[in-house]
Amino acid sequence: MKHLTLSEARYFGVIFDRPYPEPIPSFDDPGFQNRDYLWVTEDESRADIIDGYNRACQHADATIDSLPVDAPGRVPWWPQPDVKLFNVMVHVLTETNRHLGHADILREQLDGALGSDSTPSSEHDDADWATHRAKIEKAAQAVQSNH
Numbered sequence: 001m002k003h004l005t006l007s008e009a010r011y012f013g014v015i016f017d018r019p020y021p022e023p024i025p026s027f028d029d030p031g032f033q034n035r036d037y038l039w040v041t042e043d044e045s046r047a048d049i050i051d052g053y054n055r056a057c058q059h060a061d062a063t064i065d066s067l068p069v070d071a072p073g074r075v076p077w078w079p080q081p082d083v084k085l086f087n088v089m090v091h092v093l094t095e096t097n098r099h100l101g102h103a104d105i106l107r108e109q110l111d112g113a114l115g116s117d118s119t120p121s122s123e124h125d126d127a128d129w130a131t132h133r134a135k136i137e138k139a140a141q142a143v144q145s146n147h
Contacts, residue, residue: 007095008053011088012060015073020059027077064089 009020040049064085071085 006056007092008056008060011075011092012063015075015083015088016063016067016071016085018059018063018066020056022055060092 006024009022009024012018013020013024067085069084069086069089073083073085073088074081075083075088
């Protein structure tokens, strides 16, 4: 089980006394290194990864559906460990968004498309981009000269 699955399974499992039905490593396990769960090994198929993530999300959904948004939980590694379900939902959403943003950057480097625009950036009107960059640069210089 890898990082995204591990996060959803842990945050919507043990934090709210709803253990994930599959074994997941604990920070207290001897030799546990978080970095060991931040990559996909060569023996994991795309289907395995998607299936594991779907199972973790189904467990998270069941927790969210069965508890009130202000249900108490405890995240021992957070500075303020006593939390509400709402706090954890926001945290996981933020983390997922951040990691998907990283993946999108990598995808953009591979196919050249920007965001949801499927046209490779090299095919955009270079003059239009140059005008846009000049406008932003002018605004930045104006702010700098005022400080």
